[in-house]
Amino acid sequence: MMPTAINYQDKIPNNVDLSGDRRLQRALEGWQPRFMNWWAEMGPALQTQDVYLRTAVSVGRDGWAHFGHVAPEEYRWGIFLAERDPDRRIAFGEHQGEPVWQQVPGEYRADLQRLIVVQGDTEPASVEQQRLLGLTAPSLYDLRNLFQVNVEEGRHLWAMVYLLHAYFGREGREEAEALLHRNSGSPDSPRILGAFNEETADWLAFYMFTYFTDRDGKYQLGTLKESAFDPLSRTCEFMLKEEAHHMFVGTTGVDRVVRRSAELIREHDTLDIGPHGGIPLEIIQKYLNFHYSVSLDLFGSETSTNAANYYTAGLKGRWQETRRKDDHRLTEDSVLLDKPTAEGTWQQEELPALLALNLDLRQEYIADCASGVKRWNKILAEHGIDFRFALPHPGFNRRVGVGAGFHVTPDGTIVDERTWEAGRSHWLPTSEDLTFVRSLMHPVYERGKIASWVAPPRNGINGKPFDYQYVHLA
Template sequence: MENLPNTWEEWISNFEGWQKRVGFDPSWLGDFELSVLFDWERAGDTIEFGDYKGRRKWERALQVPQQSMRDALITMITVQGDTEFASVEQQRHLLASAPTDFDRYSAARIMAEEQRHGWQMAYLLMTYFGQQGRREAQKLLERNAQDGDRLLGAFNIPMPHWLDFFCYTMFVDRDGKFQLGMLSTSAFKPLAASMGPMLKEEAFHLGTGFNGLRRIVKAGVIPLDLLQRYINKWVSTAHDLFGVDASSSAHWAYVWGVKGRWDERKKLEAG
């Protein structure tokens, strides 16, 4: 591994190199600021479920009781960050063929927010998880969807058409919304606090997909059987991302308190 960063500033320098390699012009970000955002109030102070329920949420990795739990957190953060950068690699070329100026703006904004989400996950790895975290943060910039070596298969699938993009943001980003929601009650407070701002930004991605498909159906130009093929392609892909019902990793993540259920707080309030 080359250029293993020791500081956040060094990682940012490597990130700028990644932008150049994938062909993303930073000027496309416009006035969007890549930054690290937390909502500490929404994250809460008390572990909400699992074996450690009622204790204070962990604010540092060394407060996490077991190495296996720290490893699980690193994996979750790494996978989330990997999907964010992969999405940019999948979508970047579509900016050159946008159907309208609004679509180009929407796609550029989504890619900007995906990069910010990747930043957020890299910051957690760099700041809280020592050398192992720094190594994983660098790997986020070394894997590439175009080479097919991103961690999840859905994020290596080529996206040659805007129909792919609208279906992707409608369905795959919906899985992303659920994933962020389940992490928003994590016992690891910096991870939980990262989710609030990310969820707010994710809403625009879902809206872009919905509005794009609505416009296509309303225009009546693309044959419905062709549109159905794209929907089938991305719905099945998104469904796979939800995993399986009997998941040992999901079981232990809940027992440890590091990843909850969708609408965990509502479920707890309902008893």
């Protein structure tokens, strides 16, 4: 049985008995300096003495993290897998009922490697996207949360790199190197997925990213947690534990922006709160539209033979696979897909459920995203404001899937290009909107103070008050 405690005596903290495999240990210790160079060049630009961070000390259910002030460059990134269940069996696909795999089956080697590389590529990408945000942090509390998200995304990169080194030989080691060579937004070597090449230039974008895009990460990790390849499953299970805080940052971050905007609307009796230092609700909706639609593209095409093959082989399951009340093979099941037509209408097409696994996962995600919109609308209702936020139609602003190539408005109407271009400025952030929001992004580093465009949190971190010294600047 793998220990739940994490060994911090090794150069690379781990609970996988890394010292018992000297060759693997040397390989990862050789990769470690390159990771540190990447962090120095592409990690947070703001220099700090230390930050109040949590560090994993165990992979058990309770008391798994320690909080304390740490210099970010001295954070102990490591390799942590959830506890192994010796009786675990494959829950779906053609291998259903067989014991899970502790090694990579040769016939699935390429597919598993690709899944790990794509997941691994997203982790450093978000750090790169958020590199400059510390320079405009609205409070020390928010700055601390940014660093927490960043160091844990760095650790999630380590999680995937360990799997590549441990189970995929020379090709895995080469892919691990490439994860540091690609950079978000690079014209020559961009990150693999489009959303991770978008700019995150202000804190409203950061909150939206951690709400919508990190939530996509939750669902992708959830499907890999079901994998028959047990080391991948256990890796993703622990990553999900850390990922929960990232989504908390997004959920409460947007909460606080909406609350502050609502306060300013009430105070000045106008929705036009820009002149009063607040972010208008209309601009928040545009940011929501953009980040939600870009995140939907991360689910891929609604129909996918690759996803079907991954499922049948046992490589990647459905969200909460073991709770599903079906045969977990899906060879006889079907679903309905709404598709746009050239005539400007929507029609339903019946598809084999196996081909529509991306659609199934996306539907789970959409239902989850809707819960945040309800939260934000409740804040508006409590302030007596009639405006309501809404998720746009899944076909809106899409570059991937059945909506790609069509012009779909937020309410789902299919329009021509001219109509779309005429409405774009009402639906998506304009350059003027972005410039305005960035004009509000003045750093507030004084203990207990916060920028005027966002409300303070209701609670601090780990029982600390909002005015705690979460960060000591350099």
